[in-house]
Amino acid sequence: xxxxxxxxxxxxxxxxxxxxxxxxxxxxxxxxxxxxxxxxxxxxxxxxxxxxxxxxxxxxxxxxxxxxxxxxxxxxxxxxxxxxxxxxxxxxxxxxxxxxxxxxxxxxxxxxxxxxxxxxxxxxxxxxxxxxxxxxxxxxxxxxxxxxxxxx
Numbered sequence: 001x002x003x004x005x006x007x008x009x010x011x012x013x014x015x016x017x018x019x020x021x022x023x024x025x026x027x028x029x030x031x032x033x034x035x036x037x038x039x040x041x042x043x044x045x046x047x048x049x050x051x052x053x054x055x056x057x058x059x060x061x062x063x064x065x066x067x068x069x070x071x072x073x074x075x076x077x078x079x080x081x082x083x084x085x086x087x088x089x090x091x092x093x094x095x096x097x098x099x100x101x102x103x104x105x106x107x108x109x110x111x112x113x114x115x116x117x118x119x120x121x122x123x124x125x126x127x128x129x130x131x132x133x134x135x136x137x138x139x140x141x142x143x144x145x146x147x148x149x150x151x152x
Contacts (some may be wrong), residue, residue: 026101027096041126
């Protein structure tokens, strides 16, 4: 499925639309080059689960930020990983045991990211589309049935 994101507000709304569908064990995988809005989408999702004024910094340098919500959510930025196994060192498996994870740069998990993740994954590939962005959305596990509920 493809979703047009004409501006940052639409990207935020997409994150907000995904949030109520999340369950413990879910992974939201955000692919796309720098500047495509991955952090904007993650911020909208996290604020929808916590509070609208939640401080949601990009975890580029800390690699992960944990948030108390229902379900608990962890925001990972894997850009600086040098080996896929480092994801365990920063708590990816624990985050998925207790809640859900929003993961920027999941390609850093290697050729088979599913070996690090549970079966329930929502994948968004964000690319330029004229002045805006286009999100290509797909799901695995329980997200195959939920994919039609992901809309602005």
